[in-house]
Amino acid sequence: MYLKLITCNVLLREVCREVASSPHTFDLYFTEKGDHEFCDRLRSLIEGEIRVAEESGKPYDAILLGYGLCGNATAGLGSSRFPLVLPRAHDCCTLFLGSKQKFRELFASNPSRPFATPGYLERGSDRFQTSSTRKFLGLDKSYEEYVALYGEENARYIMETLSPKTSEEPTLVYIAMPGTDSLGWEERCRAEAEREGKRFIRVQGDPRLIHKLIYGEWDPEEFLLVPQGQKIAPLYDWDQVVTSKPQL
Structure with missing residues (x-):
């Protein structure tokens, strides 16, 4: 698969280790640690990079988000062109x-x-x-x-x-x-x-979720697959954490 991964640079070591041995091809984009302090800013940065991917003409199979909800920073994100994959996690600590x-x-x-x-x-x-x-x-x-x-x-x-x-x-x-x-x-x-x-x-710590995300092992119990035209929605629970719903 050809995948775009957007994630935080606090995960850079773990992500690069897994990407180096993954059978898939990646384009990587890292946000800064400090961007987590302002969820609207983080959401805007991720959304902007999703748009860059959509307008690039590259045939990605999916866009991976290496985040949790992170203070609702990923809530509302979606793509009209590619499916998104997100861990069912409250924040990066889970990863x-x-x-x-x-x-x-x-x-x-x-x-x-x-x-x-x-x-x-x-x-x-x-x-x-x-x-x-x-x-x-x-x-x-x-x-x-x-x-x-x-x-x-x-x-x-x-x-x-x-x-x-x-x-x-x-x-x-x-x-x-x-x-x-x-x-x-x-x-x-x-x-x-x-x-x-x-x-x-x-x-x-255990990088198993990072490994599964990067290797394409997207068990629905641990990962949310957001279809094209839908967006991430929080569930405010301890089990599923997130779901998807149609974009208006």
Whole structure:
């Protein structure tokens, strides 16, 4: 297959490793790590690159998006000419962990828990990331905004649920990716966590979703195939995460 892959540069090492051994032919485009901070900007960049692919005259079999929903940045994206393929993931963290189940285990109880990967750490000064799950689920509002939406009693309940009183010490999750041990990021991340008084948790990453995306192994349980003329739509759940619907 001839494929266009649009993804974030925090995944560059893992993506290039898989592309190098893939049986398929690729054109690659990477957005910057900082583009995640503004979902509208990230959506605009991805949409623009989809349009470049459509107008290039190249006979792509599909456009692959190496993202999750990423704060709804991929919501509404579609192509009139090519099918899109997207992992069923809340954000890029799922791609580093290898499954949405592992993502849920680590972040469902604390969506604001900071995490780091070699790809995040080597790009930019904002080293520790937080999952975009709270934003994805609509749980990133202030107390006053919740009062306006749901009333004082419900707003109080939501805030207590999102920020429970707990004896759990602050933590930092480091996702160690295969082939990156020699870079020294784990040691530096551990030292920085200690300086900030956070408990360091090392989790072994798994590039299996990246591999499956690049090798064309698009199991519908883990990937959404968006037909031509349809667009990505969020489902706000832990199972499917995304679906597709006709473009208006």
